[in-house]
Amino acid sequence: MNYMDYAIEEANKALEKGEIPVGAIVVKAGIIIGKGYNEKEGKKDPTQHAEIIAIKEACANIGDWRLIGCEMYVTLEPCPMCTGAILQSRIGKLYIGTFNKDTGACGSVVNLIDNRNLNSFVNTIWTYDERCSKLLQEFFKRQRQK
Amino acid sequence: MNYMDYAIEEANKALEKGEIPVGAIVVKAGIIIGKGYNEKEGKKDPTQHAEIIAIKEACANIGDWRLIGCEMYVTLEPCPMCTGAILQSRIGKLYIGTFNKDTGACGSVVNLIDNRNLNSFVNTIWTYDERCSKLLQEFFKRQRQK
Numbered sequence: 001m002n003y004m005d006y007a008i009e010e011a012n013k014a015l016e017k018g019e020i021p022v023g024a025i026v027v028k029a030g031i032i033i034g035k036g037y038n039e040k041e042g043k044k045d046p047t048q049h050a051e052i053i054a055i056k057e058a059c060a061n062i063g064d065w066r067l068i069g070c071e072m073y074v075t076l077e078p079c080p081m082c083t084g085a086i087l088q089s090r091i092g093k094l095y096i097g098t099f100n101k102d103t104g105a106c107g108s109v110v111n112l113i114d115n116r117n118l119n120s121f122v123n124t125i126w127t128y129d130e131r132c133s134k135l136l137q138e139f140f141k142r143q144r145q146k
Numbered sequence: 147m148n149y150m151d152y153a154i155e156e157a158n159k160a161l162e163k164g165e166i167p168v169g170a171i172v173v174k175a176g177i178i179i180g181k182g183y184n185e186k187e188g189k190k191d192p193t194q195h196a197e198i199i200a201i202k203e204a205c206a207n208i209g210d211w212r213l214i215g216c217e218m219y220v221t222l223e224p225c226p227m228c229t230g231a232i233l234q235s236r237i238g239k240l241y242i243g244t245f246n247k248d249t250g251a252c253g254s255v256v257n258l259i260d261n262r263n264l265n266s267f268v269n270t271i272w273t274y275d276e277r278c279s280k281l282l283q284e285f286f287k288r289q290r291q292k
Contacts, residue, residue, distance in 0.1 A: 045202055046211040046234040052193055065192040080258050081234050084227025084251070088192035102265055105230070109263045110256070112226050117255045119248055 003027055004097055004129055007073040010037040010050060011135050017042055018142075021135040024050040024074040026058035026067060026091070033070070034058030050074065051082035055089050067091045075132040077104035083112045087120045094124045097132030149173055150243055150275055153219040156183040156196060157281050163188055164288075167281040170196040170220040172204035172213060172237070179216070180204030196220065197228035201235050213237045221278040223250035229258045233266045240270045243278030 003025060010023025014037040026034035036053025040046055051074055059065050067089040075097040078086060083105035086094060094113070096106060105112045106124055113122050149171060156169025160183040172180035182199025186192055197220055205211050213235040221243040224232060229251035232240060240259070242252060251258045252270055259268050 040211055044209055044211050045205050046213075046236075047193070047198055047202060047231055048211075049234075056191055056193060059191050063190055065186055065190050065194075067192075079230055079234070080226055080251075080264070081230025082227075084225055084230050085193055088195075088225070088227050090192075105226075110258065110261060112256065115256060118226070 003032075003071075003073045004075070004095065004127060004132075006032060006035065007050075007075050007097065008129070008131050008135070010035050010054075011075045011132070014038045014050070015135055015139055021139050022050045022074070022076045024054040024072060026054050026070050026072050028058070028062070028067070028070045033061045047081070049079065049082050051078050052085050055085055055091075059089070065089065071095065073097075075129075075135065076100050077106050077108055079103040080105040080110060080112060086122055087112065087118065090120060091122055094122045095127050096124065097127060097129045098136070099126075149178075149217075149219045150221070150241065150273060150278075152178060152181065153196075153221050153243065154275070154277050154281070156181050156200075157221045157278070160184045160196070161281055161285055167285050168196045168220070168222045170200040170218055172200050172216050172218050174204070174208070174213070174216045179207045193227065195225065195228050197224050198231050201231055201237075205235070211235065217241065219243075221275075221281065222246050223252050223254055225249040226251040226256060226258060232268055233258065233264065236266065237268055240268045241273050242270065243273060243275040244282070245272075 015021035034057035077100035161167035180200040180203035223246035
């Protein structure tokens with residue numbers, strides 16, 4: 001399995017719970033130290049996006065708020081909240097599975113990751129993976145059938 | 147007391163713990179339903195900003211991720227993460243005590259609250275209060291004396 005496979009595994013857990021299927025993992029030196037999937041509806045908490053959950057778990061695991069040298073793999077382009085959290089956490093590299101034309105903050109709607117006026121930045125690698133967008137299509141298909 | 151006084155009370159708690167002094171409260175129909183102060187260092191968690199803590203408490207109190215009809219009072223202009231969380235939560239009005247020229251995302255560095263391409267927005271009222279900026283000055287003065 002490659003790392004995006006694990007993020008997709010997380011997104012699948014969200015889909016099965018009727019949440020918008022987004023998954024994320026944090027990797028340090030080849031080891032997954034945090035993972036999460038979108039649980040906003042189930043937890044009744046707007047901050048429970050995959051990326052925030054994965055960051056919190058990673059920080060708890062290493063006992064530091066600085067995720068220096070860490071990478072995140074996320075199935076969907078992060079929103080402003082999550083992109084901001086990624087910047088706060090000092091994650092060094094971000095791999096994104098598909099773009100988010102509604103709230104994407106890594107270039108699609110706004111661009112927070114390449115703004116030299118903010119005091120941190122993250123190297124972002126777009127790794128388009130059809131499985132990431134298909135999961136979202138499947139979710140919205142199920143929603144329409146309800 | 148006015149509502150900003152309560153946010154300043156929260157910011158003071160952060161100062162006493164050696165954290166950057168920022169405080170926030172969420173108000174619904176005149177009642178404070180969430181409050182928080184910056185605890186990033188103490189909790190070793192980059193998401194533990196005042197605004198996120200206040201939003202999570204407010205959501206837990208009302209059992210909904212939607213803080214519709216709620217107002218937030220925050221002593222410092224929110225960063226991209228927190229502005230994104232405020233947008234996610236559907237808070238209707240945001241009162242800000244002072245600007246943040248380093249990471250402010252409500253106009254100072256980037257502007258996420260008045261971007262018509264994002265799918266939500268928040269009415270923002272700047273209520274400059276010298277106490278909010280003085281708290282920050284006091285914190286950085288203490289840091290330099292260490």
